[in-house]
Amino acid sequence: MQLSGNTIFITGATSGIGRGLAEAFHRLGNQVIISGRRKALLDEVTAANPGMQGIELDITSPESIKSVSEWLMSTHPTLNVLINNAGLMPFDDPAAEIDDAVSLTILTTNLLGPIRMTSALIEHLKAQPSAAIIHNTSVVAFMPLAGNAVYSASKAALHSYTQTQRFALRDTRVKVIEIAPPWVNTDLIYKSDDPRAMPLEAYIEDTMRQLGTDEEEIIVDGIRALRDNPGTGEYALIARFNQSLVDNPIPVG
Structure with missing residues (x-):
């Protein structure tokens, strides 16, 4: 994607990866609009980055x-650019009773949002000369964590949705990109400074370096082996399958 000359909206951008991406794009001269639930944090980020704008959003x-x-x-x-970054990552235990309200909040935030x-x-976005949708999934979409089972499932579901959306938009000017972070030292759970x-x-x-290429899936080298577990050719298979349905529709009725 082009890294400058964009108007970019980023959800969940008051800390961590969201803020990091917002500030990186801002430094490149893009118009960046950030969102979050807390106005005080939005004001803090925009004050540190003159020209950036913020708006309250409950995803x-x-x-x-x-x-x-x-x-x-x-x-x-x-x-012309939407970055779906907002997410939350509570712990859970799939071998025990899981709080239904917490599960609903995770799925509503990470997937339905x-x-x-x-x-x-x-x-x-489809009406713009060029556009991009960037979904922030996670390495746990490919390698789920038992201690964050619902979060992992939500990211796997968003990974699946990203690939079908990319296929559906293949003949438009909208590029669909997935960024799948590894374990990054942020306060998503808590900032541990773990080495x-x-x-x-x-x-x-x-990530910014890779976004400046034609890549549709942004994977840092440190987790490439984990991503290769299901196979990096996964989308090609999905595309061929969906194309076969386009060419030979399933009879209805």
């Missing part, structure tokens, strides 16, 4: 998504 609320998307299209008609946000903006976690600055630098 679990369809009404909030509708309101923010309408504001974006009206106030920023050149909006990106689906709803993209749906609200998709026709606007096994990739430093945030290094992750952002490598």
Whole structure:
């Protein structure tokens, strides 16, 4: 994708990877609009990055998504990049009773949030000269964690959705990109400074480098072997299967 000259909206961008991407794109001269639930944090980030804008968004609320998307299209008609970054990662135990309310919140935030946000903006993005949708999944989409079972499942589902959406938009000007971070030293759970976690600055630098290419799936070298577990040719297979259904539709009725 092109790394400059964009109008970019990023969800969940007041800390961690979201803030890192927002500031990296901002430094390249893009118009960046960030969102989050807490106005104080939005104000803190935008004050540190003059020219960046912020808007409050509850990604679990369809009404909030509708309101923010309408504001974006009206106030920023050149909006051409959506980065679905907002997410949460509570611990759980699939061998025990799992709190249903927590599971619903994870799935509403991590899966329905990106689906709803993209749906609200998709026709606007399709009308731009060039556009991109970037979904932030995770290495756990390919290598799930037993201690974060619902989170892992939500990211695997978003990975699946990303690939089908890429296929569905193949004949449009909208590029669909997946970034799948490794363990990055952020406060998604808590900032541990564990030496096994990739430093945030290094992750952002490598991700921005790869975003500047034609790659559709952004994987840092440290997790490539884990991604290769299901096979990096996975999308080609999915594309061929979907194309076969386009060419030979399943009879209805």
